[in-house]
Amino acid sequence: MEFTFLTANKIVFKSGAINELATHVKSLGTNFMLVVDPFFYTSPTMESIKKQFDDAGLRYTAFGDVKGEPTVELADEITGIALKSGCDAVISIGGGSCIDAGKSTAALITNGTPAVDYMEVVGKGKKVTIPPVPFIAVPTTAGTGSEVTKNAVLGSHIMNFKRSMRSDMMIANLTLVDPQLTIGCPKRVTANSGIDAATHLIEAFTTWRETPISYGLCISGIELIGKYLRRAYDDGTDLESREGMSAAALIAGMAFANSGLGAAHGVGMAVGIAYDVPHGEACGIMLPHVMKLNSPHVLPKMAKIGEMLTGKRFASEQEAADAAVDFMFELCAHMGIKPDFKHLSIPKEEIPALAKASFGTSMSSNPVQLTQEEWEEYFTTIM
Ligand SMILES: NC(=O)c1ccc[n+]([C@@H]2O[C@H](COP(=O)([O-])OP(=O)(O)OC[C@H]3O[C@@H](n4cnc5c(N)ncnc54)[C@H](O)[C@@H]3O)[C@@H](O)[C@H]2O)c1
Numbered sequence: 485m486e487f488t489f490l491t492a493n494k495i496v497f498k499s500g501a502i503n504e505l506a507t508h509v510k511s512l513g514t515n516f517m518l519v520v521d522p523f524f525y526t527s528p529t530m531e532s533i534k535k536q537f538d539d540a541g542l543r544y545t546a547f548g549d550v551k552g553e554p555t556v557e558l559a560d561e562i563t564g565i566a567l568k569s570g571c572d573a574v575i576s577i578g579g580g581s582c583i584d585a586g587k588s589t590a591a592l593i594t595n596g597t598p599a600v601d602y603m604e605v606v607g608k609g610k611k612v613t614i615p616p617v618p619f620i621a622v623p624t625t626a627g628t629g630s631e632v633t634k635n636a637v638l639g640s641h642i643m644n645f646k647r648s649m650r651s652d653m654m655i656a657n658l659t660l661v662d663p664q665l666t667i668g669c670p671k672r673v674t675a676n677s678g679i680d681a682a683t684h685l686i687e688a689f690t691t692w693r694e695t696p697i698s699y700g701l702c703i704s705g706i707e708l709i710g711k712y713l714r715r716a717y718d719d720g721t722d723l724e725s726r727e728g729m730s731a732a733a734l735i736a737g738m739a740f741a742n743s744g745l746g747a748a749h750g751v752g753m754a755v756g757i758a759y760d761v762p763h764g765e766a767c768g769i770m771l772p773h774v775m776k777l778n779s780p781h782v783l784p785k786m787a788k789i790g791e792m793l794t795g796k797r798f799a800s801e802q803e804a805a806d807a808a809v810d811f812m813f814e815l816c817a818h819m820g821i822k823p824d825f826k827h828l829s830i831p832k833e834e835i836p837a838l839a840k841a842s843f844g845t846s847m848s849s850n851p852v853q854l855t856q857e858e859w860e861e862y863f864t865t866i867m
């Protein structure tokens with residue numbers, strides 16, 4: 485057995501922790517670049533953060549214009565502002581988009597722009613060699629796990645890609661999870677980010693790259709998904725379920741960052757990028773299909789997932805595994821996540837390119853390996 489495990493240096497999980505932000509970050513910098521989600525930028529909590537920083541004698545520059553999923557151009561822009569203001573640390577408060585924008589900024593401040601040079605596959609192969617300035621992640625969606633991962637997903641509308649900038653050094657120095665921040669998430673965001681976390685957990689559990697650490701994390705996280713995702717979607721003000729989902733998303737990030745994902749992310753990312761479907765929704769549409777496809781090859785694990793999601797015991801592994809797949813199809817239907825990609829009316833001639841684009845690290849971590857031709861054939865049933 486052989487594995488490495490990397491996660492954020494420190495994790496603070498507490499409802500209301502945002503009211504102690506300055507106390508938690510003051511040892512990490514003196515002049516902070518605050519990358520703040522637009523929904524949060526004009527909130528009373530943002531005003532209270534400014535007061536906390538003023539009272540603590542900490543300087544800051546706030547950027548509140550992360551619109552949509554972030555781009556390399558945006559990362560360069562924020563880095564320019566941070567350098568001009570002399571910032572020595574970065575704090576992201578927001579969804580995965582905002583966290584990735586801040587995470588890349590922290591690395592670009594010390595290693596230099598442009599961000600595109602560092603992007604996997606499409607970049608110039610430039611590496612992050614100088615430690616980034618301290619980075620603090622405060623998630624406001626319970627989904628991506630970016631608060632504990634070492635990559636930032638950035639796209640480009642100009643160059644038409646969505647890829648990762650990745651380094652062990654980019655992992656957050658401090659992750660502050662305050663589930664109260666997710667209370668205001670609209671239903672659509674709760675559904676998409678929640679199903680993203682569910683996909684991370686189920687893929688990290690079934691991948692052949694599983695480790696004893698990710699195994700334990702996924703057991704805990706999948707149980708939380710079964711208990712709380714539907715509840716958080718039905719009643720966004722239910723703090724217990726928001727706490728459960730914030731913990732599930734965090735645990736999922738710790739697991740998949742070290743063990744990898746699977747075909748739901750491989751295909752979901754390819755379709756999401758080509759047809760502008762939000763990341764979580766695209767992966768969530770694929771999830772029950774991939775579970776069904778993988779099930780015969782990882783039956784004991786799929787059976788365990790069925791037990792954890794439903795909280796029930798079954799007469800046979802097959803029944804438990806079927807219950808896992810059914811649970812996910814039903815949960816997606818309940819949350820308005822489509823059962824396939826047919827609503828996108830993807831032209832048949834696009835299928836080979838989509839199948840090709842699905843291949844990458846996630847796909848190679850899937851427990852079942854299909855050829856490109858086999859995927860093309862499979863796509864005709866779901867696209
Ligand atoms: N780096 C990683 O490890 C990793 C992993 C998975 C996904 N991602 C990336 O993360 C991005 C998606 O992040 P996401 O799913 O968190 O969505 P998001 O950050 O794009 O946010 C979705 C929407 O919800 C709003 N929002 C966020 N929190 C809110 C709140 N508490 N109340 C009200 N509105 C709120 C945002 O303003 C935005 O309009 C994608 O770019 C995806 O590729 C990164």
Ligand SMILES: [Fe+2]
Binds near residue numbers: 628763764767
């Ligand atoms: Fe994801």
